[in-house]
Amino acid sequence: MISAAEIHVAEQHDERVLRRANLYQNPEAFQKRLDRARTLRDASKKSRKKKPAPFKWLTLSQKQQLVLSWWTPESPVCDRDAIICDGSVRAGKTVCMSFSYVDWAMSCFHDMNFGLAGKTIGALRRNVITPLKRILRGRGYKVVDRRADNQLVVTKNRRTNTFYIFGGKDESSQDLIQGITLAGMFFDEVALMPESFVNQATARCSVTGAKFWFNCNPAGPYHWFKVSWLDKLREKNALHLHFTMHDNLSLDKATIQRYENLYKGSPVFYKRYILGLWVVAEGVVYDMFDDEIHKIADGALPNRFERYHIGVDAGQTNATVYLLIGELRGKLYVIREYYHESKAVSKKDSDDEEAPSKGKAPSEYAADFLAFTVGLNISNILIDPAGKWLRTELEKKGVRRIINADNDVLPGISSVQVWLTEKLLFVAESCKNLLREFGSYIWDVKAAERGEDKPVKKFDHALDALRYVVYTLFGKKRASVHGRVVGKSVASSIKL
Numbered sequence: 308m309i310s311a312a313e314i315h316v317a318e319q320h321d322e323r324v325l326r327r328a329n330l331y332q333n334p335e336a337f338q339k340r341l342d343r344a345r346t347l348r349d350a351s352k353k354s355r356k357k358k359p360a361p362f363k364w365l366t367l368s369q370k371q372q373l374v375l376s377w378w379t380p381e382s383p384v385c386d387r388d389a390i391i392c393d394g395s396v397r398a399g400k401t402v403c404m405s406f407s408y409v410d411w412a413m414s415c416f417h418d419m420n421f422g423l424a425g426k427t428i429g430a431l432r433r434n435v436i437t438p439l440k441r442i443l444r445g446r447g448y449k450v451v452d453r454r455a456d457n458q459l460v461v462t463k464n465r466r467t468n469t470f471y472i473f474g475g476k477d478e479s480s481q482d483l484i485q486g487i488t489l490a491g492m493f494f495d496e497v498a499l500m501p502e503s504f505v506n507q508a509t510a511r512c513s514v515t516g517a518k519f520w521f522n523c524n525p526a527g528p529y530h531w532f533k534v535s536w537l538d539k540l541r542e543k544n545a546l547h548l549h550f551t552m553h554d555n556l557s558l559d560k561a562t563i564q565r566y567e568n569l570y571k572g573s574p575v576f577y578k579r580y581i582l583g584l585w586v587v588a589e590g591v592v593y594d595m596f597d598d599e600i601h602k603i604a605d606g607a608l609p610n611r612f613e614r615y616h617i618g619v620d621a622g623q624t625n626a627t628v629y630l631l632i633g634e635l636r637g638k639l640y641v642i643r644e645y646y647h648e649s650k651a652v653s654k655k656d657s658d659d660e661e662a663p664s665k666g667k668a669p670s671e672y673a674a675d676f677l678a679f680t681v682g683l684n685i686s687n688i689l690i691d692p693a694g695k696w697l698r699t700e701l702e703k704k705g706v707r708r709i710i711n712a713d714n715d716v717l718p719g720i721s722s723v724q725v726w727l728t729e730k731l732l733f734v735a736e737s738c739k740n741l742l743r744e745f746g747s748y749i750w751d752v753k754a755a756e757r758g759e760d761k762p763v764k765k766f767d768h769a770l771d772a773l774r775y776v777v778y779t780l781f782g783k784k785r786a787s788v789h790g791r792v793v794g795k796s797v798a799s800s801i802k803l
């Protein structure tokens with residue numbers, strides 16, 4: 308006996324057949340239908356993304372060749388448990404290490420979990436995963452990127468392994484890594500990760516034959532990675548390779564020269580990022596600031612600017628600073644400053660004629676802001692992310708275009724240094740607080756002994772306001788893995 312449901316299905320089928328038959332008898336309707344189908348097909352073809360071209364390897368340097376082969380059975384160092392590649396920027400460490408890591412994992416294991424870590428997941432994806440996928444696909448690997456799960460599933464020759472993606476500074480990664488068993492871990496820019504994360508991750512590598520892969524640019528000599536790994540190579544059974552830009556044969560002479568120029572204004576960063584040395588950050592932070600070059604008479608400022616920006620450092624117990632910064636043809640000019648100490652300071656601590664001064668109410672600071680910017684069309688106001696009280700007050704007064712600044716101190720400092728070195732940042736003579744801070748802002752020697760890079764948190768309010776604008780608006784366009792500024796000359800990269 309035929310059921311009611313079966314009769315319904317049969318009737319629907321007949322109806323469809325009939326509709327189709329009618330269509331064939333009506334050539335106009337048929338043509339219309341065909342055209343629509345073609346349009347839809349073309350649109351879907353266009354919207355389909357073009358496959359990225361496979362990665363083009365250029366001649367590998369000897370060190371890169373060693374990175375690619377150190378783990379193979381023929382290698383005299385195949386029994387090492389770890390490889391560490393440190394050294395200068397753009398030296399070709401990441402590109403060959405990340406590929407070698409996956410190649411090793413796929414040659415030695417099947418159905419295992421591995422870890423790939425960067426400072427953050429975003430940085431890792433941008434700097435490592437994107438080129439890595441192109442390299443792997445060019446080498447016949449099948450790569451499925453499960454973005455939602457932060458996993459890459461890699462297959463070749465009927466072997467499949469899963470690579471979990473972690474961010475050393477991402478909280479979500481801290482939880483995820485706790486419960487996992489890994490056969491290897493790759494750390495890109497390990498010196499930018501907390502030691503606790505690296506210890507967690509290495510402790511998860513309990514599979515026999517597991518290896519650790521590290522790369523980084525140097526930091527200070529007391530940095531935890533230098534002390535715990537580089538200074539204990541024998542104990543860790545680790546292979547150490549020191550890279551410079553000359554180990555990346557894809558860079559031409561002019562490019563190497565450009566990078567050298569970029570850092571030549573700062574002895575510390577030159578030693579670290581060009582020579583690849585673990586040296587302490589000491590002395591004046593902005594030692595490349597030169598009155599002769601960077602300080603200009605107010606009368607010598609350009610008459611007009613393409614855009615104006617304001618940097619705001621908000622202090623309830625410290626100074627509140629507004630800096631008016633004009634942008635013109637790829638250069639930045641600090642035109643004038645507002646600087647108010649919120650607490651009484653003695654003449655001894657400040658040669659500001661207005662000191663000592665009393666604190667002001669938030670509404671007074673907001674009123675001062677309006678007076679400071681009166682008549683100007685301000686494109687962006689970059690405010691200290693901790694200055695919510697002032698932001699709220701400014702918004703109450705109708706001030707718009709306020710952006711929370713990126714307060715990542717080291718990359719921010721490096722960004723300002725590059726602008727100074729490239730002679731693209733100038734300060735009007737009347738900004739006396741900012742000018743004074745340039746001379747007194749120093750690296751913290753005590754912090755350096757603990758392996759940390761940080762400036763002494765004193766006399767830094769105007770410099771913070773400057774850093775907010777320079778780094779958040781301009782530096783980050785060119786930020787690399789670590790947020791350090793690298794790349795083309797600043798002038799050519801500014802989008803006006």
Ligand SMILES: Nc1ncnc2c1ncn2[C@@H]1O[C@H](COP(=O)(O)OP(=O)(O)OP(=O)(O)O)[C@@H](O)[C@H]1O
Pocket residue numbers: 363364365366367368371394395396397398399400401402403438523524550555556557787788793
């Ligand atoms: N053998 C090569 N063939 C083609 N391109 C290469 C080769 N070696 C390096 N490169 C390219 O050089 C650039 C720098 O390489 P990579 O990112 O690996 O350097 P790095 O040492 O990790 O730099 P950083 O310290 O700044 O992160 C990249 O664009 C990379 O693709």
Ligand SMILES: [Mg+2]
Pocket residue numbers: 400401402495496788
């Ligand atoms: Mg790198």
